[in-house]
Amino acid sequence: MKNFIYVFWLLIASVSMISCRKVEKDPLSYYPKVKTVSAVILDDGSVQVTGEIESEGTEPIEYAGFCMDTIPEPPMAKNQMITSVNGSSFSAIYQDFDITKKYYFRSWAANEYGYAIGNTLSLDSITAIPVIPPCTMTPNTTNFGSGTETFNNVGLPVMSFDDWTISASTSGTTFTLTFGEKPKTRKYVTASNVNVSSPGFVKITFNSGFVYGSVDDGADFYVNEIGINQYEMTLCTSPYSYQTSTLSIRFNFDCPL
Amino acid sequence: MKYIMVWLLMLVAAGAKAQLAVRLLHFNPTGDQGILFEKRFTAEIMYMQDFANEGGSSRMRAGISYTPLKSRLDTFPSYAVQEGSGTLVLPGYEIYKKYDLISAFMGADWAVLDREPFYLFLGGDIMGGVVNMEYEANYETILDESFSGGLAMVGIRLRAGTQYMITDKVIVFGEVTRSYYYIEEYSFQSHYDYGIGIQYVFN
Numbered sequence: 001m002k003n004f005i006y007v008f009w010l011l012i013a014s015v016s017m018i019s020c021r022k023v024e025k026d027p028l029s030y031y032p033k034v035k036t037v038s039a040v041i042l043d044d045g046s047v048q049v050t051g052e053i054e055s056e057g058t059e060p061i062e063y064a065g066f067c068m069d070t071i072p073e074p075p076m077a078k079n080q081m082i083t084s085v086n087g088s089s090f091s092a093i094y095q096d097f098d099i100t101k102k103y104y105f106r107s108w109a110a111n112e113y114g115y116a117i118g119n120t121l122s123l124d125s126i127t128a129i130p131v132i133p134p135c136t137m138t139p140n141t142t143n144f145g146s147g148t149e150t151f152n153n154v155g156l157p158v159m160s161f162d163d164w165t166i167s168a169s170t171s172g173t174t175f176t177l178t179f180g181e182k183p184k185t186r187k188y189v190t191a192s193n194v195n196v197s198s199p200g201f202v203k204i205t206f207n208s209g210f211v212y213g214s215v216d217d218g219a220d221f222y223v224n225e226i227g228i229n230q231y232e233m234t235l236c237t238s239p240y241s242y243q244t245s246t247l248s249i250r251f252n253f254d255c256p257l
Numbered sequence: 258m259k260y261i262m263v264w265l266l267m268l269v270a271a272g273a274k275a276q277l278a279v280r281l282l283h284f285n286p287t288g289d290q291g292i293l294f295e296k297r298f299t300a301e302i303m304y305m306q307d308f309a310n311e312g313g314s315s316r317m318r319a320g321i322s323y324t325p326l327k328s329r330l331d332t333f334p335s336y337a338v339q340e341g342s343g344t345l346v347l348p349g350y351e352i353y354k355k356y357d358l359i360s361a362f363m364g365a366d367w368a369v370l371d372r373e374p375f376y377l378f379l380g381g382d383i384m385g386g387v388v389n390m391e392y393e394a395n396y397e398t399i400l401d402e403s404f405s406g407g408l409a410m411v412g413i414r415l416r417a418g419t420q421y422m423i424t425d426k427v428i429v430f431g432e433v434t435r436s437y438y439y440i441e442e443y444s445f446q447s448h449y450d451y452g453i454g455i456q457y458v459f460n
Contacts, residue, residue, distance in 0.1 A: 023285070023286070023291035024292075027292065027329040028330075031334065063344075063346045065346070075348070075397075076346065077345060077347055077348065080345060082344055082346065108346075110336050113292065113335075114336060115348060116334065117348075
């Protein structure tokens with residue numbers, strides 16, 4: 001009986017020692033340590049934010065990402081983006097900034113025990129590098145087969161199910177521009193089918209009484225976002241087919257007008 | 258609960274020779290408790306038989322223990338994950354304002370080495386008691402809860418120790434223990450402790 005008690009005791013004691021999990025001296029050691037490394041404005045006016053996991057803590061990282069706001073020290077859930085960690089680095093791209101505001105970016109990471117939030121980086125005057133059309137045109141005019149017309153009404157981009165549409169009119173012609181994304185500063189390419197899965201393309205159709213059709217695929221179309229919901233749009237030249245002829249179209253307008 | 262434990266202790270002590278012991282110990286939370294709570298010094302009081310007086314290699318003991326634990330951080334940063342149109346990681350926090358372990362224990366020791374006045378012994382206890390807790394948790398938009406009250410706990414404790422009889426009435430001892438217990442609606446928890454004690458034999 002005595003021997004049994006000793007063996008039983010030693011067995012339980014051994015198992016309990018093996019199952020011991022080390023208690024960290026610093027309670028913060030259980031949590032990740034994270035740093036917001038950079039926030040860089042890209043050519044198209046989006047911002048690439050990069051973070052670094054300085055320490056995973058005592059357990060692997062389960063989630064990592066960023067938050068962003070126009071107030072300093074943005075809370076973790078504000079405009080949150082969750083990303084995957086590559087090595088110790090992770091990054092995300094934010095878009096659609098108001099050029100007049102200052103934006104704050106913070107990284108964060110979470111493991112089994114909890115989360116840690118990184119330092120804040122800020123950027124202001126976030127805008128894309130303007131795209132310069134290789135032509136000069138009289139503002140708000142179109143040269144459309146039969147002569148020059150002046151735009152008198154250009155609407156703001158209107159979002160529908162899977163595209164954004166702008167309507168622009170002269171006294172005799174209405175143009176409809178369809179984008180796969182909210183227009184922003186960049187060079188687009190004309191295409192006959194455009195939706196959210198083709199953000200770099202624009203479909204341009206027109207209706208001028210007896211003449212209607214669409215701009216041929218493959219022409220460059222220049223958009224510059226000059227303010228909040230304010231754009232300059234230019235098509236230097238593009239062919240379009242009408243009956244058996246191939247004609248040329250070009251236009252330039254401010255949006256809205 | 259406190260009254261019950263005092264009553265139990267008095268009941269055990271009254272039916273036996275008056276052999277009281279006090280142990281000062283260093284309480285080391287492990288597992289989840291180790292993450293949340295600081296180590297600390299505390300004490301326990303017990304009725305403990307004496308190997309020499311019992312004339313054998315085993316003895317009984319029973320006592321009570323009170324250990325108020327202090328949180329290692331004022332606020333523990335935790336989070337919740339909300340799944341909907343996408344995944345959202347919501348920050349939150351947990352605060353342990355109070356976490357007192359109050360337990361009664363009863364068990365036995367077996368002398369592995371009996372060289373009176375010197376003994377080496379192994380032992381174990383069954384423990385039962387209450388964790389008196391004040392807790393607060395908040396996760397943005399998901400949860401805001403607090404709890405204040407007692408949660409029942411039950412568990413076991415293993416022990417290895419040594420003792421020396423200074424006189425027939427005064428015995429000093431040292432022990433290392435390892436404890437496992439289940440706390441109602443909470444989880445399995447554990448700790449170890451080491452300490453020294455003094456026992457006085459009245460009869």
